[in-house]
Amino acid sequence: MARRADEEYDYLFKVVLIGDSGVGKSNLLSRFTRNEFCLESKSTIGVEFATRTLQVEGRTVKAQIWDTAGQERYRAITSAYYRGALGALLVYDVTKPTTFENVSRWLKELRDHADSNIVIMLIGNKTDLKHLRAVATEDAQGYAEKEGLSFIETSALEATNVEKSFQTILAEIYRIISKKSLSSDEPGPASIKEGKTLVVGGSEENTKKPCCSSS
Amino acid sequence: MAKKRIDDYEPGPVPPPAPLDRFGFVKRELSYSHDGSMKERSAYEYEREERRVRKWRKMIGVGGSDWTYYVKRKPHVVKRRIRKGIPDCLRGLIWQLISGSRDLLLMNPGVYEQLVIYETSASELDIIRDISRTFPSHVFFRQRHGPGQRSLYNVLKAYSVFDREVGYVQGMGFLAGLMLLYMSEEDAFWLLVALLKGAVHAPMEGLYLVGLPLVQQYLFQFDNLAREYLPKLGEHFTQEMINPSMYASQWFITVFSYSFPFHLALRIWDVFLYEGVQIVFKVGLALLKYCHDDLIKLPFEKLIYALRNFPEDAMDPDTLLPMAYSIKVSKRLEELKQDYEKKNQKLVQSTEFNEKQQQSQERFLSSKRS
Ligand SMILES: Nc1nc2c(ncn2[C@@H]2O[C@H](COP(=O)(O)OP(=O)(O)OP(=O)(O)O)[C@@H](O)[C@H]2O)c(=O)[nH]1
Numbered sequence: 001m002a003r004r005a006d007e008e009y010d011y012l013f014k015v016v017l018i019g020d021s022g023v024g025k026s027n028l029l030s031r032f033t034r035n036e037f038c039l040e041s042k043s044t045i046g047v048e049f050a051t052r053t054l055q056v057e058g059r060t061v062k063a064q065i066w067d068t069a070g071q072e073r074y075r076a077i078t079s080a081y082y083r084g085a086l087g088a089l090l091v092y093d094v095t096k097p098t099t100f101e102n103v104s105r106w107l108k109e110l111r112d113h114a115d116s117n118i119v120i121m122l123i124g125n126k127t128d129l130k131h132l133r134a135v136a137t138e139d140a141q142g143y144a145e146k147e148g149l150s151f152i153e154t155s156a157l158e159a160t161n162v163e164k165s166f167q168t169i170l171a172e173i174y175r176i177i178s179k180k181s182l183s184s185d186e187p188g189p190a191s192i193k194e195g196k197t198l199v200v201g202g203s204e205e206n207t208k209k210p211c212c213s214s215s
Numbered sequence: 216m217a218k219k220r221i222d223d224y225e226p227g228p229v230p231p232p233a234p235l236d237r238f239g240f241v242k243r244e245l246s247y248s249h250d251g252s253m254k255e256r257s258a259y260e261y262e263r264e265e266r267r268v269r270k271w272r273k274m275i276g277v278g279g280s281d282w283t284y285y286v287k288r289k290p291h292v293v294k295r296r297i298r299k300g301i302p303d304c305l306r307g308l309i310w311q312l313i314s315g316s317r318d319l320l321l322m323n324p325g326v327y328e329q330l331v332i333y334e335t336s337a338s339e340l341d342i343i344r345d346i347s348r349t350f351p352s353h354v355f356f357r358q359r360h361g362p363g364q365r366s367l368y369n370v371l372k373a374y375s376v377f378d379r380e381v382g383y384v385q386g387m388g389f390l391a392g393l394m395l396l397y398m399s400e401e402d403a404f405w406l407l408v409a410l411l412k413g414a415v416h417a418p419m420e421g422l423y424l425v426g427l428p429l430v431q432q433y434l435f436q437f438d439n440l441a442r443e444y445l446p447k448l449g450e451h452f453t454q455e456m457i458n459p460s461m462y463a464s465q466w467f468i469t470v471f472s473y474s475f476p477f478h479l480a481l482r483i484w485d486v487f488l489y490e491g492v493q494i495v496f497k498v499g500l501a502l503l504k505y506c507h508d509d510l511i512k513l514p515f516e517k518l519i520y521a522l523r524n525f526p527e528d529a530m531d532p533d534t535l536l537p538m539a540y541s542i543k544v545s546k547r548l549e550e551l552k553q554d555y556e557k558k559n560q561k562l563v564q565s566t567e568f569n570e571k572q573q574q575s576q577e578r579f580l581s582s583k584r585s
């Protein structure tokens with residue numbers, strides 16, 4: 001089947017959205033993929049999925065994003081989706097200190113279930129609620145540095161830094177991937193070694209599709 | 216006692232009036248309406264509806280007095296009528312009769328009140344966080360801290376105290392919300408108890424316990440059933456690496472109340488309460504079958520989208536449900552359950568669990584169910 005123009009891309013990156021319930025993961029996703037924000041959004045049950053194709057470092061990248069339910073008990077189903085993800089957006093709510101305190105538990109989840117070289121970005125969401133802020137930017141920044149994560153603050157409501165956060169993590173993934181394929185002497189942007197289905201050269205005929213490896 | 220309770224809040228502003236459908240959901244322009252009332256109901260249909268209600272009233276008797284007798288004598292008549300849909304005005308009452316929740320209520324006077332007023336729950340904040348994210352487009356639940364949200368909070372909090380092992384889990388709010396549109400808080404609470412504890416059918420609590428064991432089992436069973444029933448589609452799913460946890464978890468966790476058209480969800484609930492969880496499998500299979508020829512052509516992403524957004528004609532209860540009824544699943548479900556249990560030998564763990572749980576609930580129940 002011939003691929004339609006809007007489906008052409010150089011790379012396919014799988015990214016997961018994680019973090020406590022209610023921090024705004026689903027709204028960050030809808031802001032990024034559809035430019036929508038919903039004050040009346042439903043809590044996520046299980047996992048949701050959306051994609052967007054965009055330009056990253058001059059390449060066409062398709063971001064395939066899995067949004068997970070934040071409540072702890074749901075990890076029984078959601079953690080399967082970490083596998084094969086190249087990036088993780090770990091979200092907390094700047095107005096709720098507990099959601100920031102739980103970041104370390106989420107990191108542990110990733111360590112237990114995700115690939116070890118996964119790129120992680122810490123996101124403090126809901127910066128529009130200035131009068132309710134309870135987690136200082138510096139604290140989160142310091143924590144991120146200590147843990148080796150990139151860090152950004154966003155507002156899904158006001159569409160502040162949402163685009164930038166996704167751009168940043170996708171660019172970071174791209175840099176790691178392209179370095180890898182250089183060092184392994186592969187011609188052009190093909191898949192990385194050992195049958196990881198995650199990165200896809202768009203020009204190939206039987207492009208291997210999604211990279212969701214959960215079974 | 217400075218505990219934060221939702222009752223301490225002033226109700227928020229009443230949301231601006233918006234056009235509502237027959238069930239009280241805000242009408243959305245582009246999507247399907249919840250009541251499926253695209254077509255005007257004709258005079259003939261009204262008459263038919265009236266005749267149905269009269270039949271049903273006869274079946275119930277005064278205050279439900281004839282019901283048990285009727286169900287014993289003519290279970291197949293009851294089953295047939297329920298499959299055609301319970302009249303909306305009698306739904307709340309019938310649901311309580313067929314689920315066994317009314318008996319629980321009568322056996323345990325005062326228990327609900329005690330749970331709501333005197334007990335505190337570790338899940339209170341979790342519940343509050345989700346209240347405004349449960350049926351946000353329904354007029355009853357839209358007003359912040361309004362009567363709908365308060366009732367929802369009370370029922371969920373009461374349950375989380377009643378069964379601390381389950382507590383509160385995202386998704387339970389949709390069950391409680393659906394019930395509250397048809398009955399009082401206390402009735403809804405006991406219906407929740409009847410379902411999760413298995414008053415009539417298999418207990419549902421495993422959908423919400425740590426590890427979500429029953430979700431995992433149901434997904435395993437559904438995956439296998441779908442592959443056996445629709446082998447070509449199953450093959451396509453394998454190729455595209457699609458598995459049911461990507462689209463069907465919420466079917467089981469909320470019994471289709473999370474994102475399906477409301478009029479369809481109600482019809483499924485009618486049958487679900489009388490016949491049990493099998494109907495969820497049957498409806499799921501019927502959906503796949505109905506859309507089979509389209510689904511089989513779609514690549515991964517479009518496939519996921521299609522599995523989460525079935526077309527309107529597929530969700531017409533009068534087409535979908537007869538198709539679902541014609542699918543036989545009970546024998547295979549039982550076999551697959553045993554396969555699953557063999558795969559996961561965790562029986563020891565779960566019995567320990569149940570014992571602990573029993574103790575925590577016996578405090579509240581005056582007499583145990585038979
Ligand atoms: N003020 C403000 N509110 C937000 C923002 N992002 C999300 N919200 C609100 O926060 C609530 C939770 O947002 P969701 O996107 O549903 O949260 P989630 O992280 O997906 O939660 P789960 O699905 O339960 O894991 C909703 O009421 C949103 O409207 C934001 O940037 N600013």
Ligand SMILES: [Mg+2]
Nearest residue numbers: 025026043044
């Ligand atoms: Mg969400």
